[in-house]
Amino acid sequence: xxxxxxxxxxxxxxxxxxxxxxxxxxxxxxxxxxxxxxxxxxxxxxxxxxxxxxxxxxxxxxxxxxxxxxxxxxxxxxxxxxxxxxxxxxxxxxxxxxxxxxxxxxxxxxxxxxxxxxxxxxxxxxxxxx
Amino acid sequence: xxxxxxxxxxxxxxxxxxxxxxxxxxxxxxxxxxxxxxxxxxxxxxxxxxxxxxxxxxxxxxxxxxxxxxxxxxxxxxxxxxxxxxxxxxxxxxxxxxxxxxxxxxxxxxxxxxxxxxxxxxxxxxxxxxxxxxxxxxxxxxxxxxxxxxxxxxxxxxxxxxxxxxxxxxxxxxxxxxxxxxxxxxxxxxxxxxxxxxxxxxxxxxxxxxxxxxxxxxxxxxxxxxxxxx
Numbered sequence: 001x002x003x004x005x006x007x008x009x010x011x012x013x014x015x016x017x018x019x020x021x022x023x024x025x026x027x028x029x030x031x032x033x034x035x036x037x038x039x040x041x042x043x044x045x046x047x048x049x050x051x052x053x054x055x056x057x058x059x060x061x062x063x064x065x066x067x068x069x070x071x072x073x074x075x076x077x078x079x080x081x082x083x084x085x086x087x088x089x090x091x092x093x094x095x096x097x098x099x100x101x102x103x104x105x106x107x108x109x110x111x112x113x114x115x116x117x118x119x120x121x122x123x124x125x126x127x128x129x130x
Numbered sequence: 131x132x133x134x135x136x137x138x139x140x141x142x143x144x145x146x147x148x149x150x151x152x153x154x155x156x157x158x159x160x161x162x163x164x165x166x167x168x169x170x171x172x173x174x175x176x177x178x179x180x181x182x183x184x185x186x187x188x189x190x191x192x193x194x195x196x197x198x199x200x201x202x203x204x205x206x207x208x209x210x211x212x213x214x215x216x217x218x219x220x221x222x223x224x225x226x227x228x229x230x231x232x233x234x235x236x237x238x239x240x241x242x243x244x245x246x247x248x249x250x251x252x253x254x255x256x257x258x259x260x261x262x263x264x265x266x267x268x269x270x271x272x273x274x275x276x277x278x279x280x281x282x283x284x285x286x287x288x289x290x291x292x293x294x295x296x297x298x299x300x301x302x303x304x305x306x307x308x309x310x311x312x313x314x315x316x317x318x319x320x321x322x323x324x325x326x327x328x329x330x331x332x333x334x335x336x337x338x339x340x341x342x343x344x345x346x347x348x349x350x351x352x353x354x355x356x357x358x359x360x
Contacts, residue, residue, distance in 0.1 A: 035240050035253075042233035049229060053222045056358050069359055076354035080347055087236050088343045089336075094161055097169045104173030108180035115184045 032092055041086050048075050168337045172344045175307075179348050182303055183355060186296040193291035197284060200360040215286055216357055217277065224273035225353045228308075231266035232346040234259045235315075235339045242327045242335045256335075257322050263342065264315040267308055274305045297356065304352060307345050314338045 033041070052075050055061055061068050085091040090098055159166070196203025197212040204211050238259030245256060252258060278298070281287075288298040318338055321327060327335060 032240075035237055038233060038236045038240065042230065045229050045232075046226065049222070049225055052354065052358060053218065056218060062360060072354050072358050076350055079350045083232060083343055083347050083350065087232055088340055088347075094159075096159060096161060097165070100166070100169035100173050101176070104176045108177045111177070112180050112184045112187075115188060119188045 032089060033086060038087070041082060045079055045082060048079050051075060162333060164337060165333065168340050172340060175344060175348075179300075179303070179351075182296075182300045183351065186300050186356060189292040189296045193293045195291050197286045197290070197293075199293055199297070199356075212285060215281060215284055217280070218357060220273060220277060221353065221357050224270050224277075225349065227266050227273065228270045228346050228349050231263050231270065232343055234263040234266060235342045238263055239332065239335050239339045243329055243332045245327060246329050256327050257319065260315055260319045260322060260335075264312050264319060267312040267315065267342075271305060271308055271312070274301065274308075277301075300352065300356065304345070304348055307348070311338070311342050311345050314341065 052072060055068065055071055055075075061071070084101070090101060196205070197215040199216045200214050202211060202213050237253075238256050241254050241256035241259055244254065249255070278301075281294075286294045286297075288294050315338060318327070318335060321331075
């Protein structure tokens with residue numbers, strides 16, 4: 001009877017309705033980076049932050065508005081993706097979690113673009129607002 | 131045959147219930163409901179902060195009176211000159227502190243996952259990293275309190291102009307989230323001191339870590355859009 005139950009439980013796990021949280025969570029961590037890799041990622045994030053602040057103090061770069069803003073946005077995006085993918089483990093986690101984050105993120109980004117077109121600088125440039 | 135199958139299903143159900151009473155409930159996806167909930171929460175928070183950041187960007191440069199974030203302003207009535215109000219060196223330091231807290235958090239989680247392995251150094255202690263994360267979060271809040279206080283002393287309050295309203299609302303909301311995160315971390319630290327966090331607690335630490343990293347990610351965006359882009 002015990003064997004029968006174990007087999008059924010394993011089948012249930014295979015079917016995707018599994019129990020045993022600790023074991024599953026431990027298994028989920030099998031491919032995650034090591035502590036040393038996390039430290040390297042931390043150093044990488046620090047270097048990008050220093051580069052961002054450095055760029056802020058270069059008058060010629062700030063004067064070239066388009067280049068400066070693009071550069072800052074790219075560096076910020078790299079930091080954002082690094083933290084979300086590696087520190088938040090989204091790269092290694094189930095794709096449902098990715099959907100839970102990326103879905104609302106796309107909605108949010110679309111909303112921001114929409115609002116900027118309606119009320120922001122883009123609207124001013126297009127002559128919609130004064 | 132049908133009776134035996136029914137008995138087996140009952141036994142699985144009761145075994146699952148025994149598991150879930152201590153370890154959370156599983157959904158039909160096979161994923162823990164708490165982790166799904168935290169990601170759904172983070173998704174909704176993503177939209178909240180986007181609306182606040184959008185509001186800031188829309189109002190940017192539309193204040194009729196100063197002080198302004200990046201340029202000096204002279205009050206026409208008193209002829210008093212207000213310097214650009216944002217203090218980039220201080221905010222850069224607080225950004226670095228929050229980034230390092232994220233590193234400490236991920237190391238805390240790593241320490242809890244490996245808690246059953248023999249410890250060879252203090253650097254594998256979850257108490258150390260959890261405590262450090264909470265401490266760095268508190269330091270970030272001190273930086274924010276200093277910044278808010280200095281802004282008020284320099285004449286910028288939430289009612290002064292559009293910049294003040296949108297800036298204090300955005301960064302205030304973020305600060306409230308950091309405060310909640312610090313309290314969550316202190317609760318985990320208290321549990322760690324009381325009975326020790328084990329690999330079976332890794333998911334609980336993971337949930338707080340996801341929240342903490344999200345707070346960090348939001349600050350990455352705020353730092354660039356609010357402080358650095360002029």
